[in-house]
Structure formats: C-alpha cells, structure tokens
Amino acid sequence: MHPPLAVEIIKTYPVRGAMQQLRLRDSVAFHCFRCNEGKKSKLVVLYKNSWNHILCNGCYGRLLSIFEVKAGTKPDDEKATELSEILLSLLSKSESLEAEKRFKVAENRANLLSPEALKFVSTSEHLAAALRTKKELDWSPVIIGLCKAVEIEVIERIVVPLARVTAGSITDGDMKDKDIGRMARYCANPDMKPPELGTFGHFLQTALNSETRRITSSLVGGLFRLFASWPQSSWLSTLTGFHHSLLRLTRDFRNRAAHIDSLTESDYEQCREFVLGQNGMLWQLIVATESRSR
Numbered sequence: 001m002h003p004p005l006a007v008e009i010i011k012t013y014p015v016r017g018a019m020q021q022l023r024l025r026d027s028v029a030f031h032c033f034r035c036n037e038g039k040k041s042k043l044v045v046l047y048k049n050s051w052n053h054i055l056c057n058g059c060y061g062r063l064l065s066i067f068e069v070k071a072g073t074k075p076d077d078e079k080a081t082e083l084s085e086i087l088l089s090l091l092s093k094s095e096s097l098e099a100e101k102r103f104k105v106a107e108n109r110a111n112l113l114s115p116e117a118l119k120f121v122s123t124s125e126h127l128a129a130a131l132r133t134k135k136e137l138d139w140s141p142v143i144i145g146l147c148k149a150v151e152i153e154v155i156e157r158i159v160v161p162l163a164r165v166t167a168g169s170i171t172d173g174d175m176k177d178k179d180i181g182r183m184a185r186y187c188a189n190p191d192m193k194p195p196e197l198g199t200f201g202h203f204l205q206t207a208l209n210s211e212t213r214r215i216t217s218s219l220v221g222g223l224f225r226l227f228a229s230w231p232q233s234s235w236l237s238t239l240t241g242f243h244h245s246l247l248r249l250t251r252d253f254r255n256r257a258a259h260i261d262s263l264t265e266s267d268y269e270q271c272r273e274f275v276l277g278q279n280g281m282l283w284q285l286i287v288a289t290e291s292r293s294r
Helices: 057-071 076-089 093-106 115-131 140-165 172-176 181-188 197-209 211-216 218-228 233-237 242-258 265-276 281-288
Strands: 009-016 019-031 038-047 050-055
Touching: 019 050, 019 057, 038 057, 050 057, 057 076, 057 140, 057 242, 076 115, 076 140, 076 197, 076 242, 093 115, 115 140, 115 265, 140 181, 140 197, 140 218, 140 242, 140 265, 140 281, 172 181, 181 197, 181 218, 197 211, 197 218, 197 242, 211 218, 218 233, 233 281, 242 265, 242 281, 265 281
Parallel strands: none
Antiparallel strands: 009 019, 019 038, 038 050
C-alpha cells in the first residue's frame, strides 16, 4: 500500500474483509468507487488495499454490515435471512418499485411470482446491473436475494398449503421428531415464523426417504396428499428432482454467499441461470405446484 505523496496516514484501523479504514492528517477529496459520489474526509477506506478503490464511510458501513454477518457464527439459514434484509435496504422504495417494473418487462413470467419473491429477484437484478461496473465487489448479497426468492415461493406454495392440509391433525410425536419437528410445530401453529430453506430441505429429504413416516406421520402423509393434488408434482416427490435442486442451491450458492469468501459475477450468473433460466428452479416449482383445473 503506497499512498499518494500528499497523503499522511496518522492511524490505520484493523482490516475488515477486503476493507481497511485509514485516518489521514488532512481531509482529501475523492470519488467513492462504489457510489460514484464526490467526497471529502479525513477518514477513507481502501478496498483490496488499492488507492484506486476508495470507499466513502457510508458505503463502508453498508459493506461492513454484510461482512459482519458473513463472518459471524450463526447458522447459514439465519445468516441468509439477515443478508436478505440488508439487500432490500440497499434500495429506496421508489428504486424498488422501478426495479420490479424493469424485471416484469424483461421476464414475462414475473407475474407468476409472489410479491415478496418478486421484490427479492428484481432487487438482485437491479443491483447486479450496478455491480457489473464494480466487479471487484462481493456479489454475495445479490446471490442471497435469488435464493431468498426460492425460499419465499417454497413457503407460499408448499409450506403454507401443508399447514392447511394438516390443520388439527399434527401429533405430539411429529412435533418431537428431530427430523420433522420444526416443520410440524409450524403447521400446528402457522402464526409462528415459517421454517427456513435448510429446515424445509431436511424435512423433504426425511419425507422422501422414510416409508414408515408416510404411514405413521400425519405431517408426512399430508405432504404426499398435497403432492397428489398437483397434476405435475412428480418433480417434487423424487430425490433427484426438487430435493436435488434444493441441495445444489444451498450448497453451491446460498451457503457460500453466507460465508466469509467473496463471490463473483460468474457465481451470480450461474445462480441466476439455475434459478431464473429457461428451465430455472423457480419456474419448475411454480409449474409443479399448480392445482388441477376446475
């Protein structure tokens, strides 16, 4: 790190991820490479140790909040939820609405998504477009947004209907079962927080693998009755279908985005193709959960 000749550093702060904050003796004028705004301050932040990539304190605060979540020790489900909340906070209400309009124009299937899933997808797409001019930055939050959209559609299309199908029939045995208990407790009390993607994935794996539970568990039995009500649900009921896609989404994209490593544009494009491509996971889920025609 070699500062410009006119710059005197009087304090160096600890490195936080790819960022390091410096206090200078005198204020300097610079352009923040993330927000492109002109700034003047004694506090500057170098990104990847480069004086060509200076961050303002506002952008530093936003990126620091992402780093602190990723560097934390919470379970991946919780970290993904916190990162998804940060993602939405990066756009104003008007910017969010504009992003949704743009995505609807670009993707004629957008109206099939629930409003909340649409918000996450369009926010990720909007911010990804901006990141393409700042490729050095971490793409993890926009990847988390795509994964969160899948989680929301899983809850809306499978978990909530499952709670309706099993209303009043959930047993104590199901609620105490270590593999399906979290899902059972939600279905018994839908006012509680819905299970996260990882929890649902484990429940689905258990349901697909356990022949015994299909007979003894009201919850697992309810899941297969629900599948039977959807004429194109075969993708949901095999380990090589929806369950395999969930495993790949969490392993290759969501969990990596929730950890300390920085993800790249290539990672985002791969995740986008997997989730939103022509035969993307999100569209397959929508088709598989459509009800019979009346």
